[in-house]
Amino acid sequence: MATMKMMLVDDEERFLSTTQKLLTRKGYDVLTAISGKEALEILKGRNIDVVILDVKMPGMDGITTLKEIKRLYPLVEVIMLTGHATVESAVEGLHAGATDYLMKPTDVDDLIQKAEEAFEKRQRLEEKIRLAQSRRFMKSPREIIKETKER
Numbered sequence: 001m002a003t004m005k006m007m008l009v010d011d012e013e014r015f016l017s018t019t020q021k022l023l024t025r026k027g028y029d030v031l032t033a034i035s036g037k038e039a040l041e042i043l044k045g046r047n048i049d050v051v052i053l054d055v056k057m058p059g060m061d062g063i064t065t066l067k068e069i070k071r072l073y074p075l076v077e078v079i080m081l082t083g084h085a086t087v088e089s090a091v092e093g094l095h096a097g098a099t100d101y102l103m104k105p106t107d108v109d110d111l112i113q114k115a116e117e118a119f120e121k122r123q124r125l126e127e128k129i130r131l132a133q134s135r136r137f138m139k140s141p142r143e144i145i146k147e148t149k150e151r
Contacts, residue, residue: 036065077118
């Protein structure tokens with residue numbers, strides 16, 4: 001089974017380092033970014049499965065970052081994270097393509113559960129894509145029989 005690669009994006013350095021240490025101890029491969037811009041740079045060079053993204057950040061906020069991630073890397077699953085949750089920001093994030101939404105402070109086990117669910121969703125989607133691609137190259141039994149008769 002594939003190992004999930006995740007990235008934490010938050011402007012609070014203490015949250016990043018503490019959460020990264022906790023997740024790493026539990027066996028997860030975790031990168032961090034202090035801004036939306038840095039997250040997009042990291043995504044250019046790495047295959048990240050799940051991004052845990054803070055909504056409120058200076059510069060490029062979480063919703064803008066989410067939209068850019070989904071535009072450039074549509075298979076990356078994004079979980080929005082905020083200490084300033086409002087119904088409006090939750091709805092906006094989910095409409096923009098976020099998989100889920102968590103409130104800060106969040107329990108690391110809750111974060112892991114949401115990340116695992118998002119990772120499983122991505123794996124199912126990738127499998128559907130592989131299946132669709134293989135069907136494009138494979139012939140159906142009916143097509144094979146028809147070709148045999150034509151020869």
